[in-house]
Amino acid sequence: MNAIEPHAPKIKFCGITRREDADAAVAAGAWALGLIQWPDSPRRCRLATGIEIATTHRRHVQIVGVFVNPTLDHVVRVADEIGLTMLQLHGDEGPSFCAEAARRTGCRVIKAARVRSGADIQALRPFRTDFHLLDAYVPGVPGGTGETFSWELARGHRGPPLILSGGLTAENVGEAIAVARPYAVDVASGIESAPGIKDHAALQAFAAAVAATAPPAAEATAPPAADATAPPAAEERVA
Numbered sequence: 001m002n003a004i005e006p007h008a009p010k011i012k013f014c015g016i017t018r019r020e021d022a023d024a025a026v027a028a029g030a031w032a033l034g035l036i037q038w039p040d041s042p043r044r045c046r047l048a049t050g051i052e053i054a055t056t057h058r059r060h061v062q063i064v065g066v067f068v069n070p071t072l073d074h075v076v077r078v079a080d081e082i083g084l085t086m087l088q089l090h091g092d093e094g095p096s097f098c099a100e101a102a103r104r105t106g107c108r109v110i111k112a113a114r115v116r117s118g119a120d121i122q123a124l125r126p127f128r129t130d131f132h133l134l135d136a137y138v139p140g141v142p143g144g145t146g147e148t149f150s151w152e153l154a155r156g157h158r159g160p161p162l163i164l165s166g167g168l169t170a171e172n173v174g175e176a177i178a179v180a181r182p183y184a185v186d187v188a189s190g191i192e193s194a195p196g197i198k199d200h201a202a203l204q205a206f207a208a209a210v211a212a213t214a215p216p217a218a219e220a221t222a223p224p225a226a227d228a229t230a231p232p233a234a235e236e237r238v239a
Helices: 019-027 047-057 072-083 095-105 118-122 151-156 173-180 200-211
Strands: 010-013 032-036 062-067 086-089 108-115 131-136 162-164 184-187 192-194
Touching: 010 200, 019 032, 019 047, 019 200, 032 047, 047 062, 047 072, 062 072, 072 095, 086 095, 095 108, 108 118, 118 151, 131 184, 151 162, 151 173, 162 173, 173 184, 173 200
Parallel strands: 010 032, 010 184, 032 062, 062 086, 086 108, 108 131, 131 162, 162 184
Antiparallel strands: none
């Protein structure tokens, strides 16, 4: 839960590669930490670091392993070794793969789509996963590009809770939330000084910008006054 403002969208800080960055993200109110397991990513989290992060923070936040076209055996092994609580499948994995990964690991599943048009969002409908994630489409790159997509397209999403990703920063996340109305937002490059190295000031600024989107607290209302013309309750009536 966002420790700063529980009524704002939750935050998944992705591309975590260092324990100190995980600590800062949790302190800022992270809902989830993304540990990338795709070997070609500059934000790949080493196994030993992932284990350390999960051991420290698994009781407080979701620990998400991010995979791109893995084998099921690889997902199961990594989930067990690190102690993942969620899987993010960011490649061409189909509905059956997602279901089997959930069954074999006991983890909740996020299925990601790279969005060019509304058709990419509609293509998520067969995926009965716990969450859907929308990211920007960049040819040849599965994610972490820093590019945005048309957030209005997200309004056409139907299905499980939506996580919005793709080029989010402290400067634009408020507008993105207002347009897309996601359950959670996902950020990686928007809070970095270099790939995989989080800028803690930018991380805190992002969390504050998300918290600022929370709706005003509802004013407490007093209970309605008793109607003086109503008959007394049965136990109060005179026999």
